[in-house]
Amino acid sequence: DIKGFVFDLDGVITDTALLHGKAWHQTADTVKSEWTPELAVALKGISRMDSLEMILKAGGHENDYTQAQKEQLAEDKNNYYKTLISTLTPADILPGMDAFLKELKAKGYHLSVASASKNAPTILKGLGIIDMFDGVVDPASLHAGKPDPEIFAKGAELLNFQPNEVIGLEDSTAGLKSINGAGEVSLGIGDVQEMHEADINFTDTAQVSLANIANSSYF
Ligand code: B16
Ligand code: MG
Numbered sequence: 001d002i003k004g005f006v007f008d009l010d011g012v013i014t015d016t017a018l019l020h021g022k023a024w025h026q027t028a029d030t031v032k033s034e035w036t037p038e039l040a041v042a043l044k045g046i047s048r049m050d051s052l053e054m055i056l057k058a059g060g061h062e063n064d065y066t067q068a069q070k071e072q073l074a075e076d077k078n079n080y081y082k083t084l085i086s087t088l089t090p091a092d093i094l095p096g097m098d099a100f101l102k103e104l105k106a107k108g109y110h111l112s113v114a115s116a117s118k119n120a121p122t123i124l125k126g127l128g129i130i131d132m133f134d135g136v137v138d139p140a141s142l143h144a145g146k147p148d149p150e151i152f153a154k155g156a157e158l159l160n161f162q163p164n165e166v167i168g169l170e171d172s173t174a175g176l177k178s179i180n181g182a183g184e185v186s187l188g189i190g191d192v193q194e195m196h197e198a199d200i201n202f203t204d205t206a207q208v209s210l211a212n213i214a215n216s217s218y219f
Contacts, residue, residue: 004166006155009115011171019084027077033059045172047145088126096206114155146174149181
């Protein structure tokens with residue numbers, strides 16, 4: 001029986017992927033790596049320092065910066081990103097997700113957040129929904145980020161549920177691998193081909209509801 005839901009944040013509850021992209025684009029320009037739509041997609045769900053490494057690699061610059069310089073680049077990106085997320089309001093919740101969260105709370109499900117973002121609590125407060133969650137996994141506590149199963153395993157642990165008692169929601173392939181590796185039911189939001197590893201797939205957040213989940217071919 002499903003008793004809880006573990007949510008990714010960026011791309012599932014709100015579209016901060018656009019804001020991450022805006023900030024990383026600036027970093028790519030600084031280090032003279034080409035910014036492409038493919039790179040933007042590949043960075044979804046990837047931690048801050050791993051994202052920076054991928055941007056440096058894209059331009060063949062991975063050995064051009066010292067560790068201290070890399071930390072400075074990541075800090076600059078985060079400072080810019082923080083100004084971008086400071087304007088988030090409840091209007092920035094993706095279509096259908098506010099109604100879905102309310103439906104889950106009304107039916108007594110327990111909810112947690114498994115986001116790679118260290119800014120997750122700030123974002124949830126801006127969106128006005130932090131009180132709906134029983135827990136938020138601290139990404140600083142992880143040994144390995146997505147696609148490792150650890151973050152979604154911890155999301156279920158925070159709720160005191162077994163992996164097969166929760167549904168994990170994701171928009172990234174790295175995140176889906178994490179959910180599947182943790183032994184949870186995976187719900188992928190996005191392009192069918194990109195999300196082919198998901199147990200349940202919806203192309204859009206507006207389609208996510210308990211009725212549509214119950215009617216999906218998985219159940
Ligand atoms: P921060 P998610 C991820 O969030 C983003 O998708 C990814 O692009 C970002 O680099 C990562 O969080 C770290 O975020 O720099 O704010 O700590 O999709 O796992 O909710
Ligand atoms: Mg995401």
